[in-house]
Structures are given as structure tokens and as C-alpha cells.
Amino acid sequence: MPLVDPVTISSPGRQTTKKPAPSATPLRPVILFGSPIARTTDGVQLLLVAVLLRLQFSKLVEEPVPTLQNGLLVFGALQALWAVLCCPPAGHHQKKRAANPVTTAALSLVLTALIVPLLHIIFVLFGAPFLTHQTETLLCSATLAILSVFPVFYAHGVDANAWKSICGFSAPLDEIVGGFWGGIIGAWLGAVPIPLDWDREWQKWPVTIVCGLLAGYVVGRLVGGFATLEAKKGEGSRAKKE
Numbered sequence: 001m002p003l004v005d006p007v008t009i010s011s012p013g014r015q016t017t018k019k020p021a022p023s024a025t026p027l028r029p030v031i032l033f034g035s036p037i038a039r040t041t042d043g044v045q046l047l048l049v050a051v052l053l054r055l056q057f058s059k060l061v062e063e064p065v066p067t068l069q070n071g072l073l074v075f076g077a078l079q080a081l082w083a084v085l086c087c088p089p090a091g092h093h094q095k096k097r098a099a100n101p102v103t104t105a106a107l108s109l110v111l112t113a114l115i116v117p118l119l120h121i122i123f124v125l126f127g128a129p130f131l132t133h134q135t136e137t138l139l140c141s142a143t144l145a146i147l148s149v150f151p152v153f154y155a156h157g158v159d160a161n162a163w164k165s166i167c168g169f170s171a172p173l174d175e176i177v178g179g180f181w182g183g184i185i186g187a188w189l190g191a192v193p194i195p196l197d198w199d200r201e202w203q204k205w206p207v208t209i210v211c212g213l214l215a216g217y218v219v220g221r222l223v224g225g226f227a228t229l230e231a232k233k234g235e236g237s238r239a240k241k242e
Contacts, residue, residue: 027165029174030088030155031231038086042175045082046221049075049147053214060210061202068139068210075146080105083154087176090157108153112145119145127191133205140187140206140213147217148183151176178224179217186216 032042052074059067083089089104119141124130128137155176156162165171166180190212194203202208 175224178220182220187213
């Protein structure tokens with residue numbers, strides 16, 4: 001006579017159901033502060049980046065290394081000031097522990113510095129000189145990092161889902177995403193004139209790359225700003241009421 005499990009008999013209708021795994025929260029666009037000082041800083045900072053590109057172009061062609069070194073300090077200061085005054089830091093929505101903008105900016109600068117060697121390697125893999133112009137490539141990588149990568153660290157930290165959305169083209173367009181992809185695409189397009197047989201001094205490495213990433217960053221920020229214009233107006237009205 002076959003043995004019968006009493007547990008099976010006593011619970012014939014019992015079925016185990018698996019709960020679906022919670023899905024990741026979709027990334028929301030970063031809305032800059034709507035206060036008058038934030039809006040003024042946002043516009044002036046972007047204007048200064050464009051003006052510096054125009055004024056320093058000749059020096060960039062003649063002496064790329066010292067020009068990039070000085071520009072990196074200026075861009076770093078502008079980005080840090082813009083982030084603290086205009087952009088909500090990562091974790092600002094958490095009620096238990098409010099994020100400190102200055103501390104977040106400092107940590108973001110450290111993370112940005114750590115990413116520079118990786119960008120240097122990527123530049124080399126995409127055709128940058130390997131045995132020569134190493135200083136120029138390193139400074140170019142640092143410029144791209146401080147302009148395009150630093151704001152992402154400041155606004156999203158090291159959130160894997162946020163980075164996956166941004167790098168996977170699924171993040172909503174805002175000034176952070178616009179500046180990120182604008183700088184990268186601009187640097188890529190800036191490489192186009194280098195191999196052309198025009199025999200111009202400005203075709204040397206990495207002049208056109210730097211010009212492309214600066215111009216692309218400005219355009220990307222502007223496009224991202226227009227994409228969030230309505231939300232900015234609401235933020236500005238809320239700031240006036242407070």
C-alpha cells in the first residue's frame with residue numbers, strides 16, 4: 001500500500017504565490033531652484049563658459065597645457081558654485097537626513113577626480129595619442145569630467161539606477177542630462193576636423209575636442225533647460241510664496 005503524506009491531504013488547495021519584485025523608481029527630472037539668485041547664477045554661469053571658450057581660443061591653440069590647467073580651475077569653481085546655489089543635491093528628498101550642498105559638492109569633486117583616469121583611457125581607445133600628448137589628453141579628460149560628470153554626481157550621487165537610466169538614454173531630459181550628453185557628443189563631434197587635410201594650427205590635439213565639449217555642454221544645458229521650463233516656473237512661483 002503506498003504511503004500518503006498527511007500534509008498533502010490536509011492542504012490540497014494551498015498554493016505558494018511569489019510576490020513580484022519591486023520595480024525601480026523611475027528617474028525624475030532634476031528641477032533647479034527657482035529663486036532669483038539661483039536663476040541668475042544659472043544663466044551667468046552658462047554665459048561665462050561660452051565667453052571663456054571664445055576669449056581663450058587663441059591661447060588654447062598656442063599653449064594648450066597651461067590654458068587647460070587654468071581653465072580647469074575656473075570651470076571647477078563655476079561648477080561648484082552653480083551646483084550649491086542652483087541644483088538640489090543627491091538625497092535632498094530624504095526627510096530623515098537632509099543633504100548638505102557644500103558637503104555634497106566636495107564629495108562630488110572627489111568622485112569626479114577619480115573618474116578622470118577612466119575617461120583618459122576611453123579617449124585613447126577612441127583614437128587619442130597614446131605615446132604623446134598625455135598631459136593634453138589628461139587635462140581634456142578632466143575638463144569633460146568637471147563639466148559633464150560632476151553635475152550627475154552632485155544631483156544623483158552613485159545611484160546605480162540613475163546612472164543606468166542616464167547612460168541608457170532612458171532618463172528624462174533636464175539640465176543635468178543635457179549637459180552630460182551635450183559634452184560627450186560635442187567632444188565626439190569635435191574630433192571630426194582633426195584628420196582633415198587643412199593644415200590649420202587649431203586642428204592639433206586636443207583643441208577641437210575641448211571646443212566641441214564646451215560648445216556641446218552649453219547647448220545641452222540650454223536644451224535641458226527648455227525641457228524643464230514649465231517646472232522651473234512652478235518652482236519659481238513656490239519660491240516667491242515662501
